[in-house]
Amino acid sequence: MTDPQLWWYVARASGLVAWAAMTGSVLWGVLLATRVLRSIDNPAWLQDLHRWLGGTALIMAGLHMLSLMLDGWTHFSLTEIFVPLAAAYRPWPVALGIVAFYLLAAVYGSSLLRPKMPRRLWKALHYGSYISVILVSFHAGWSGSDVGAWGYRLVAFILLGLTTVAVLVRVLTSTAATPLPPPPQAAPAQPMTVTATYPLTREVLGIDLSRQGGTELPVWTPGAHLTLQLPNGLVRCYSLCGDPADRSRYRIAVHLAAPSRGGSAWLHANAVPGKILDVSGPDNHFMLEPAEDYLFVAGGIGITPIKAMIEALPAHRRWRLVYIGRSRATMAFSRELKQRWPQHVSVYARDETGVRPDLARILDGTTAAVYCCGPASMTEELATLVPAPRLHIERFTPAPQQPYPPRRAFEVTCRRSNTHVHVSEHQSLLDALERAQLPVHSSCREGICGACQVGVIAGQPQHLDSVASEEDKDRAGVIYPCVSRSHTTSLTLDL
Template identity: 85%
Template sequence: MTDPQLWWYVARASGLVAWAAMTGSVVWGVLLATRVLRSIDNPAWLQDLHRWLGGTALIMAGLHMLSLMLDTWTHFSPTEVLVPFAAGYRPLPIAMGIVAFYLLVAVYGSTLLRPRMPQRFWKALHYGSYASAILVSFHAGWSGSDVGSWGYRLAAFTLLGLTTVAVLVRVLTAAAPLPPPPRRHAAPPRPMTVTATYPLAREVLGVDLSMQDGTELPIWTPGAHVTLYLPGGLTRCYSLCGDPADRSRYRIAVHRAGSSRGGSTWLHANAAAGAILDVSGPDNHFTLEPAPEYIFVAGGIGITPIRAMIEALPAHRRWRLVYIGRSRATMAFSGELQQRWPEHVSVYARDETGVRPDLARILDGTTAAVYCCGPASMTEELAALVPAPRLHIERFTPISQQLDGPRRAFEVTCTRSRTQVHVSAHQSLLDALESAHLPVYSSCREGICGACQLRVLAGHPEHLDSVVGDEDKDRADIIYPCVSRSRTSSLTLDL
């Protein structure tokens, strides 16, 4: 015979699960919004878990309310379960639970409709999740029939504590000014050993690098690159394209370009197992940010950071790769990618198609985040097609930028080192800082890699780099001194 209190048990269990899932969703949401664990987290996974927990909380809360209506022992009518203050039993805490449920519906619904609503509106609605989590805690702690049991109290304190910490972290990080960029020191690059080389495609050499002393390598995230210091003063940046979880080696792919300035030619001729190379990084200015859908566009060797991003995506993420090259024989990873994800990957080899694919048609109507790494012609075409907030670009070459007027000298005050530096009209800011023996970490020295980033405390920079958009730099008060200068007669730097 069915237990007459079955629905009562279901109501209690589903209520507890809804509360735990709600708390988990808030905690994961705060981790996602603040990225306080940026060095070890993965935004795509954080977002998936955040959403899954939110959906679970909603379903369990619905089941909790339904089972209360079906339960013949406690006798809650639909009106008492759905209308605040209609219940005769503990009307205030019950009303809190009902309002929390409606807030949860609004928050989750707005997330599903996010692509169709203004970001500000979605964000404002999303703050309702904090109120919902707090109301749920009061509802459960005040009206729950298990309040007297020690197990329930322990769970309640844990969940309420987690919610409180999450809300505090969110409030404090929102109120705090943007964190200063990580301090970079001109530490000497570390020697690394080439452990293997192998052809990845015609003119593309795969190179595996490990620490010379066999120790673990620093963690990296998809989109990151390392800088190689080659003979003759050459420095070259290469995207990492291996497995981020493999701490024993970095994998890069080196394309010997016809336009090589010497770096790739040297590596093709000299990189062999056992060779020692000076390497710095990894650095990442092409990070994979959370989005419901992605379109990746890779041109030639631009596939390397994109491949690492694709590998990091959760299995059910909506994505598509448009991979363009001269011929399949020159396109690293093209066969492997198409074999593993045939429904996601489109390879356009110009010796087969004759023309480049119509990117305007491919991107027509999409709201996906677009990540592109490729030659200037490709990145410029995409910049004209995709709104800046949805477009993420890594360039092979810098955008050509013009100064607004003649090159002028300016003065720089470096607050930490208490040093004044004069930058002449014919000198880069980075050169002037280095001449004054101020250590600035740098890599490409062309305004592409972002390694030399410094924080501006006063003055108005003239941005000439190709790392990120000017608005982002001004909002974060940063400058890339290898190419950028000053609009004002003086700049104050946090250096």
């Protein structure tokens, strides 16, 4: 500690580490913002790494400033360290470093306060990270005493090059990045064999499906669903609730609805080992997004996608589950979940409590990302209690729609096929496209599953679905033609 050169080395080393960590944090933030890494099962740890790099940069910058105060040659005072232009030594380059430090502190602080901040303010502050890296670059180049060393120059060129690439990527993808990326081209339904069935409760049947020949199945992520085309002509979607790492089978759970519209009753009566069903998917419109803290709310059979999400979380992630149902005897996986995570899982059976739990009280004070799957009464109540940016819903039935003027006819131009389609006031856009020999992959035909997503090139869609918010759909430039129509007299679709 008495070596006069020690703090000189500490100042330089900590400054370079802070610069490198800051650049790495910006690069990782770009990857997250552009959703390049969205397909990973549970990308929350990526956000942790982004935040860890930012925190490391802040700590190293603080150490750099402290070492400059302790260095016998520079011997900065507290005022010179924290007040721009107060330093006698190269005041302007030093001032750039001080401003960069304050920007970095503001960006990192906004990350910690993100759940309590308006999204626009948080986003505006985060753009300060680019400015901070640029200021640090000039600060290092103008105030350092060893900028002529080849090692320093090499590090500087690498970090400046990476920062330039990050800025260019962010600019080029800022309009393309969207919370609703177009789904991949839908694969045709393929025959799959029922390999096992087993009762999960007296009303819920577990069904395992495998490819004929035993070949590996496509990868799926928590929240995904299969679409079953049943022999009785019905098409039904069921969430996957097995292990994504098991590529030999898909596992679903089917609740026997009362009264059944025909899908669940047919499966309960006819799905036996050896039965062959036409299956498409998996598709996912209920993805698990990165978050520090999760609150899962499941109603009845809505536990199926939630279970897969919970099992995909790393051990250190903060989460809790509120599982609501008529009775434990009808609530699939309730015993298993309670035994595995007793501190995280709360089961509310109405035959025990007499009433449904008070969701407003449960949500009071929480800043967690809320994921809900269940009946309409539950999802609509949550929609009034949780801010839209933190709420993620998968519905059993379409959300209630506000009154709209009477339906009217409109024209559709399909750009890629150069086809014009007339949609009368008495038919859906999906029906009109199918009649014009432009089939669109669809499933529920109720505006719930999102399978029929189509890109919009021109015109203003009238969104009548329950897949996502109107703002997200307009930003993504998509329409769900099974129920949605057009505000304008014409639409141009990417078909």
